[in-house]
Amino acid sequence: MISGYLITVLITVIIYVILAHSLNIITGRAGQISLGHAAFFGIGAYTSALLYTKVGLPFWIDVPLAGVVAGIIGALLGIPCLRVRDDFLAITTMGINFVVEAVFLYIPFFGGAMGIGGINLPKWFGREMTKPEYFVLILLVLVGLLLLDYRLGRSWIGLAWNSIREDEQAAETMGVDVVRFKVLAFIMGSAIAGLAGGFYAHFLTFIMPQNFGFGQSIVILSMVVFGGIGTRWGPLVGAIILGVLPEIFRPIMEYRTLVYGVLLLGMMRFQPGGLLGPESFLMNLFRRSVFQPASKE
């Protein structure tokens, strides 16, 4: 018997996994620092919420549209953004996060600080979906995204991204249209984050601007970093662990955020590749204990 509580946690975790995955495309694959990813999460959530509550579009339409809108805005914001240097990019993405949050907070159309409520779970077969069914739905979406990622990784887009991540200037001189691929990563990353936003809105039934601020961007970034930037499974693992952590740590309520910060700090300081990074302590442990050394004979 799967309890409603467990399902709630699972759904939240899957949404975070999708988010971490989307950020990984921008930061991990294409190597662009994005410190404001929650902005696209928010744009998707609000788009979905507004289309649902004000226009009356059903879930099956407003969520994909949320992804599209987030992707478009990602492109618009991304293009000028990506012409700037590393550090400027970091600050600019932070700034975008703040501006987007401020827009949601201060413009009454978006519900202001009170947010938007009344966003229900999708309907199908004439009735409202149950939570377990919703879980399966977004799980399928996640699987689809991972497959897509796998295919992309092997395509010329993936190769271009690799080259940009390794050495941007070298890639440029080799004829790779760096800006175009960066923008592409930005669009994909923000579109998927927007999708996640749509799922989130319909699940939580109520969204507030504060959910999509810098703090949230850091949570997502932590998941990616913790698991391993640029790896395929790293962000997934990072999101699962850090998503479930608040539940396990409930008994130690007081120290949760502290642990979070220390984890981030420690991870980056001692294991910058993340848990699943090539040089990580965990990988080495696994290599030695589980797998036979290659050169046995």
Added chain:
Amino acid sequence: MKRSVVLAGFLSVLLTFSFFMAVPVRAQETIKIGFFAPITGPAAADGMSAKHAVELGLKEVNDAGGIKGKKVELIIYDDRLNPQEAVAIANKLIEKDKVVGVVSGSYSGPTRVTAPIFQKAGMPMVAGYAVHPDVTWDPVQKKPNDFIFRNGFLGEVEGAAAAEFAVKNLKAKKISIISMDNDFGRAISSGFAARAEKLGSTILTKQMYKFPGEKDFRPYLTRIKEGNPDLIFAAGYYNEAASIVRQAKELGITSQILGEEGFDSPKFLEIAGPAAEGVIIATNLDRDDPRPLVQNFLKNYKKAYGEDADMVGASSYDAFMILVKAIEKAGTDPKAIQKALLETKDYNGLTGKISRFVQGEVVKPVQIQVVKEGKFRRMAVIDNPEVITPPLKQ
């Protein structure tokens, strides 16, 4: 790639195990009441205050033998002022902990998000001080959440009561408003402005400041000073309140300052210092209330926790007690508890006598307190039914 998949799988399994390990063992026969508050995070001060007050109430109830002989068990959760967590908490309380009723010691965000969940599950909840109208009202189906009850005042009601006092008692003709720009601030300042203008006064300026985070009010106050109002109606929680009051004094502003329940905290007095003297507030806790219920609470709270109780604590305590009384009357069936709550009449609460609930909102007098010699003292009570009856929502 293969290695990392195995690793990922291994970690996930490990996690799932520890996850189930963390689930606590079922306790024996007690009456379980759920409680959530922002115990850590940005609102930790209020969360702790609510938690302490409710725990005090719990002790009182259990020391007196519990409810009809059974001990009450409080299941406490920290929502960190995060609606997501609140949703998880609500589901936990319903499915895992199987409580019979819930007390919200939290702000509007978490309370509002959980209200529809409790409503749907037929679980009664009494909110201590969360102010958003949607807590007790379903905006989509346009009907009240009849399992949800609110002990605190609606913003409009408190603002209107403050205006009533400002115009009728303080004879303020020119008024400036400064308020935090959130749901409560907007509700209370429009409630105030509407009533004040109805009674014939003029609102000179209405400024909203960003919340949370604003500490430097000098630009706002300098502008207010220009208009030389009789009265400044200020809305904010204790930090902002203290800053406004101090900086107003620094800048040489002499207008009377009228605040609201957010000012109602010993922290306000501590941070504002001597500048708090003479400040008047609209709130729900009357320190001079002679009833033993009030005086004992104030005394016991101070004894147990070393600080003075505040509005948040008192409101949460009341919410808890209201629920307990309903359970006492009706037993542990949620529907019966709801009925008992709906039938509340002339309830003698810590934060005032509740005549009745209207669509889940209280009808009770608003207290006007003044800071005299560094302490909150009674100044007046607003019980004009026109003012304190919450408007019907449709």
Added chain:
Amino acid sequence: MLIQQLTNGIAIGSVYALISLGLTMVYGILKILHVAHAGVYALGAYIGLFSFRLVGDFWLSLLFGMAGSALAGYLIEHFLYTPLLHLPRIAPLIVSIGLFTAMEEAFRIVAGPHTIAYNATVGLGDLSIGPFRLTETQILILLVTFIILIFLWAFLTKSRTGLAMRACAQDAETTSSFGVNVKAIIAINFLIGSAMAGAAGVLIGVYDNQVWPTMGSIPAYKALAIVVLGGLGNIPGTVLASIVVGLVETFFIGVLAIPFPRDAVAFVAMVLVLMFKPYGLLGKA
């Protein structure tokens, strides 16, 4: 009232300058966005507050706050940043963000989630000329900032170490080949920048009469915007940008009465300026 608002703006701008300078100095020499600098700022406020409770003298507490922050800054540089200099920039940045998060929580756990009142007596007195008032705390801020800036200017332009520091910011490798102990220079850079942040913390603690765990949150982002606005690594630019932001914020609220979120001013200003001057107000390529 315009003059009053002017003072309000310059006062807050001065504090912004004290915080942002440390940030720009660190960036100038290590090219790291030291987000945890805001944690160092808050730490200064806390140390100042508690030392004031202990010794009862405001000026001493200011010194303690500055010293405590300086030490913290040094430790961060030595144990967290320098070992990561060989990695891509995102690594120390994330370490910094993690550290900042942890610091804010540590403040909350150790000192409590509540706001604590500084309640210090400074002993300067107000200055009143007609309806215009320079309040005691505003005088304090202007005085302390002025003194610190003079010292900084003298240090950077007149002393050998200061000169070496500017050289390091331009080109560390070449400078070290001249026999300059770059490690020591970096350490001093952090010490000075962090001390200024500590001073800013104490000053705000007294100006607002409040010290609280998340007091660094807004400065963390605002200082970054200010630093970019002024020109990353550019010291006069940062001072200019800080004052500009302080003034614009104040004027938007007090004079123009535009309901524009105060904290967005820094970012909007930054974006606007970057469109015309991509390296900031006074920055060079």
